[in-house]
Amino acid sequence: MWKTSPFSSYWLNAVFLWAGGTGCIFSAGSYHSNKNEPGSPFFALKPGTHPQSSVRPVTELPRINISHTAILSYNQQIYLYLRFHKNKFSMLDLAATKVHDEARQGEQFAPFKNDPNSYGKRFYIESYGCQMNFADSEVVAAILNKEGFGATRNVEEADLIFINTCSIREKAEQTVRKRLTDFKKFKTGKPGTLIGVLGCMAERLKSKFLEEEKLVDIVVGPDAYRSLPRLVDEANDGQKSVNVLLSREETYADIAPVRLNSNGVSAFVSIMRGCNNMCSFCVVPFTRGRERSRDSESIINECRDLFEQGYKEVTLLGQNVDSYHYIPGNGTEANAVSFANLLEQVALISPELRVRFSTSHPKDITDDVLHTMAAYENICKCIHLPVQSGSTRVLQLMNRTYTREWYMKKVDRIRELLPGCSITSDIIAGFCTETDQDHQDTLSIMDYSNYVYGYMFYYSERPGTLAQRRYQDDVPLEVKKQRLQEIIEKQNQLSLADYKKDIGQTYKVLIDGDSKRSNEQWVGRNSQNKVVIFPKQENGQHKKGDYVQVLINDCTQATLFGEIV
Ligand code: SF4
Numbered sequence: 001m002w003k004t005s006p007f008s009s010y011w012l013n014a015v016f017l018w019a020g021g022t023g024c025i026f027s028a029g030s031y032h033s034n035k036n037e038p039g040s041p042f043f044a045l046k047p048g049t050h051p052q053s054s055v056r057p058v059t060e061l062p063r064i065n066i067s068h069t070a071i072l073s074y075n076q077q078i079y080l081y082l083r084f085h086k087n088k089f090s091m092l093d094l095a096a097t098k099v100h101d102e103a104r105q106g107e108q109f110a111p112f113k114n115d116p117n118s119y120g121k122r123f124y125i126e127s128y129g130c131q132m133n134f135a136d137s138e139v140v141a142a143i144l145n146k147e148g149f150g151a152t153r154n155v156e157e158a159d160l161i162f163i164n165t166c167s168i169r170e171k172a173e174q175t176v177r178k179r180l181t182d183f184k185k186f187k188t189g190k191p192g193t194l195i196g197v198l199g200c201m202a203e204r205l206k207s208k209f210l211e212e213e214k215l216v217d218i219v220v221g222p223d224a225y226r227s228l229p230r231l232v233d234e235a236n237d238g239q240k241s242v243n244v245l246l247s248r249e250e251t252y253a254d255i256a257p258v259r260l261n262s263n264g265v266s267a268f269v270s271i272m273r274g275c276n277n278m279c280s281f282c283v284v285p286f287t288r289g290r291e292r293s294r295d296s297e298s299i300i301n302e303c304r305d306l307f308e309q310g311y312k313e314v315t316l317l318g319q320n321v322d323s324y325h326y327i328p329g330n331g332t333e334a335n336a337v338s339f340a341n342l343l344e345q346v347a348l349i350s351p352e353l354r355v356r357f358s359t360s361h362p363k364d365i366t367d368d369v370l371h372t373m374a375a376y377e378n379i380c381k382c383i384h385l386p387v388q389s390g391s392t393r394v395l396q397l398m399n400r401t402y403t404r405e406w407y408m409k410k411v412d413r414i415r416e417l418l419p420g421c422s423i424t425s426d427i428i429a430g431f432c433t434e435t436d437q438d439h440q441d442t443l444s445i446m447d448y449s450n451y452v453y454g455y456m457f458y459y460s461e462r463p464g465t466l467a468q469r470r471y472q473d474d475v476p477l478e479v480k481k482q483r484l485q486e487i488i489e490k491q492n493q494l495s496l497a498d499y500k501k502d503i504g505q506t507y508k509v510l511i512d513g514d515s516k517r518s519n520e521q522w523v524g525r526n527s528q529n530k531v532v533i534f535p536k537q538e539n540g541q542h543k544k545g546d547y548v549q550v551l552i553n554d555c556t557q558a559t560l561f562g563e564i565v
Helices: 009-017 075-086 091-095 131-146 170-189 200-205 208-212 225-236 284-288 296-308 339-347 367-375 392-397 404-417 436-449 466-470 477-500
Strands: 121-127 149-151 160-165 194-199 218-220 241-243 266-270 313-317 354-358 382-384 422-429 454-458 506-514 521-525 531-535 547-555 559-564
Touching: 121 131, 131 149, 131 160, 131 194, 131 225, 131 266, 160 170, 160 200, 170 194, 170 200, 194 200, 194 225, 200 208, 200 218, 200 284, 218 225, 225 241, 266 296, 296 313, 296 339, 313 339, 339 354, 339 367, 367 404, 392 404, 392 436, 404 436, 422 436, 422 477, 436 477, 454 477, 477 547, 506 531, 521 547, 531 547
Parallel strands: 121 149, 121 160, 160 194, 194 218, 218 241, 266 313, 313 354, 382 422, 422 454, 531 559
Antiparallel strands: 506 521, 506 547, 521 531, 547 559
16 A cells, blocks of 8 residues: 555555544534534533543543544644655554544453453444544543443454544545445354444434444444443343434543553643534534533643643644633633633643643634744744635635634744744645646745645545635636645745754753664654654663753754654
8 A cells, every 4th residue: 555656546545544633634514504404412510420420440540531633634644654654654653643533443451460350241432533533532431440341352252342533534535434334254253242333434424323323223323422421231131222422521531541552751631522613624513512611720730740740742632722710609701811820730740741632723722822832931932723725715714713824924023022933834735626726826825834744635625614615616626636746745845944954953851751763762853843863872861751952953944864863
């Protein structure tokens, strides 16, 4: 699969196979219109009235919150592919550092190591899409664990088989349907086995899933995982069940899932769920609901817990972190916690704890956030600022709510207040009615913003989105691919030029672990989130999670090489 030209349609489809669900890249039509659609009712949960509050996994597990990734998308596949094929460094080095982990697609949820408990019943979860979905799978695991289910990676011994789905592209949904056919033999082989579908595709299709896939017993949306024990009981009594209620409150803040696959150095911490923006190409507002910010105290406690457990970096996650807004208890607007406040409170936990965040929406990132980043060395100088297009006309069709000129002013402001800060972005090629001049505008805004790297893909229509309902997907596929190729080549040039400027510089690097290329080398990242590979010192004085000063002496367009000084 890796040998084909990256731009043959098969490969591009394969890339999107792992389409991550969220992140600032996908949207659906006008959210409100869905409210009255049968099957998508909402209900509000008053804080503290959760039907199953204080869900906790088995007692010996430390209180660790899974982080949600949000933001990430299938275009990262293209980015990963480029970096994999065009660079010296091994793919595995990268996988450890980015929120969307290609290698994790289809991963089974792992049972707890040396788990003293014996379980009469077993569950199996296979996850697809973005980090948000992987984090949700760990929330589900904690809930099922409390019900006496133990995890297994062997689907044949499972009583409950779950697939946590992604709905961002047709290809992602086809993957799910294919896996369901694979599961058929396990169900016939072990009568009574239940099959459930979780995540964004469950939310998008709702009860229709049961009609289309007779094999499925349970369909649960991203906001309804607390109801799983009840739905499992109903399905055991032979009643197929669906819960796709989207919530205005649910953040699973009180659930302490287990972080099994972390490298023990950096962790993701979800600060909010859902998205209120209505980008016309994106399904996220449909599949993950309205924005809700998590209780700031629980976020800070989780980050402090992680630091006390030895983690040295947290990434605050949400589809649009800059619109984080939390009013504590029965407080008022006067004591609301903004994203800048939260960022500062997390940075104050310890100067040894690095803080990153993703994803920002250009219209919401404020000077307060930029000043807060400038004030704290441990807040990393890297901003993911999806532009999507460089043409104001296309931005309006995308309902991105800013213009080309406005976006460029935002880049100027970042350069002014945070010299040396790296900016990354998301770009869509070939959106409805895009002309060659619009495409040239995209290429020129890339030059202007000088992105360090980008996530790039061509437009693919999604059911139910505003774009699908209103606009013709009229740019021919060949033109889309051609424009995407030009955008990727532009990004390659920008990345290489930017990395070359780092040669001769010395950076403070956080060691993530052994380089996958050789265990005589460390891999880590600098504040700009650039991967750095450097040899270990003979005296073995350093370890994973240490900060070291590295002098850069070589680079590719995606990796810096150097030595400890
Ligand atoms: S900001 Fe736009 S692209 Fe990003 S998740 Fe929200 S609706 Fe989708």
